[in-house]
Amino acid sequence: MINFKIESHLQKAVLSAYPDADPTRILIRPCPDPKFGDYQCNSLMNLAKGMKKNPRDVAAEVLKHLDLGGLGDSPEVAGPGFLNFRISRNALSHVMNEAFKGEHLFYRKPEAVKSFVVDFSSPNVAKTMHVGHIRSTILGESISRTLRLLGHSVVSDNHIGDWGTQFGKLLYGWKSILDREALERKPVEEMERVYKAVNQQCEQDETVLEACRNELVRLQSGDTENRKIWESMIQLSRGEFDRIYQRMDVGFDVTLGESFYNDRLISLVNELEDAGIAEESKGARMVFFNDHPELKNNPAMVRKKDGAANYMTTDLATLEYREKTWQPDEVIYVTDSRQQLHFKQLFAAYRRWKPDTKVKLTHAWFGSILGEDGKPFKTRTGKTIRLSLLLDESIERAREIIEQKNSELPEESKEDISREIGLGAVKYADLLQNRQTDYTFSWEKMLALNGNTAPYLQYAYTRIRSIFRRIDPEDWKTIVAQGKSEDLIILEREEEFQLAKQLIHFGLVLEKVIEECRPNHLCSYLYELAGCFARFYEHCPVLKAEPAEKRSRLAICDLTAKVLCQGLNLLGINTVEQM
């Protein structure tokens, strides 16, 4: 909060000193070492370089025009031209008091509210969800939640794989080797078994492959029986997806699968051809990007030589539909890194097709999931870890620790707590990593319950709640009411000061998360916040403090709990009262 204000004062000062300067390039950031101050500005050195002036002179000139309005003393010029700001404790406690009055929770609403479509998770019908779906699902959910909190509007869309050549094999298997009882019990597992079995048959027997193709053609041409089977495959799969989403607390505004766009595909290809965007090549219809250095050798196919459309066509139709229906400012796709080329092609083709579009297209890609041997998971033949079993295992491990640490809790609480701890651990382990690095899957890491993990953050929260259980709720009500009109928070100890400084950075971090679609920044922030709180907790007794100090510390605890809870919520992680 204070940083935003300082930044804006500084930008004003730069503009009055140098009217031609670009103020958006004048930024401040927290100092890496507190001995320099609280915030630093490095931008004046770049500004000076552009003007071929001495950076320290430029800094001095800017300082002449700078008015911080009581946020801190005039900054020092250090080294080659850093500006070091030291904020006043008054300014800091003022922001804390504002927050305690309920005016904000250390973040600001954006100047312009935008609308987004976020495309994530996208599992395939007739396949179980496995660890490979974690990243897209959790990242997408977290990005959506963060956008919404900042006031943007979001349509989350689960673009499920409910159409394609795999249905030929599935239909063939459904009719020949389906085990009805197994289907009843575990529908998706049974469909997956059927698919694998048919796949094997196809490898050995050409006639089976041919029969599968026939089933596919019949489905595509609207055959009633195949259509009905296909529909039940979707229904059964979606039932199972929904159970997992419910468990993981993930939700979608719409679930429009690939098949939803079938009716648009043929006309779309014709349109592209008429516009001279797509052309015939080797029997297929292609979009060439001759003036595009990177895509020059990578044309996009919008129609196969057999006349069928493919996923490029569907994605174009999908994007068109999204723009027409929701008029988003930005569409964010959360998929794995291997689809980078596909999305570059898609975006380039779409822009050629719709030259007037203003929509921003973002591919928020993430690294592959690797096995413990460092090799990627194989979707067809290799073993995968089912998502539902991973969640079970994590909850089970959390349960064991609860039995060990806090066995006197009532049974029902134990169940709730182990669920939230277990799920939180899995989610956090994933979100903590920069999405762009490959993911080395390990049980140990995924399910770790100490160190930089969700349980650590949840634990910090329960310590705060434990303090509040020990005070009279009526007293607390009085303090809250008093806090509306009076400034109750006084920052005296170094630990209080550090904790407050961390709290006010919440908004800075949320904006960074949005800008880069990277919730790992939020994870790091919350871990540091919990660390600051732990130090505060060790050194600043709350309940035994003098009345004024006690009120202040209770208020600090309350704000910390709120930020922890809100931050964890953005990661899709719930807090618990005890653990």
Next chain:
RNA sequence: GCGCCUGUAGCUCAGCUGGAUAGAGCAGCGGAUUUCUAAUCCGCGGGUCGGGGGUUCGAGUCCCUCCAGGCGUACCA
């Protein structure tokens, strides 16, 4: 062949427009509990940021080159 990505402590990873002495967790070792939950806190050791060159006040970060690995590269999605 071309393109994209990765290479940072024993292991797993952070490192924000290029910024000040490269940071966490785990593992190891040593401390702290008559105290609001020790699922905690404090301390110690541990690095040629893959190699080399360049740009500049300043490079883990940008450019070039080499090495190693991964992924993609027209009829799977």
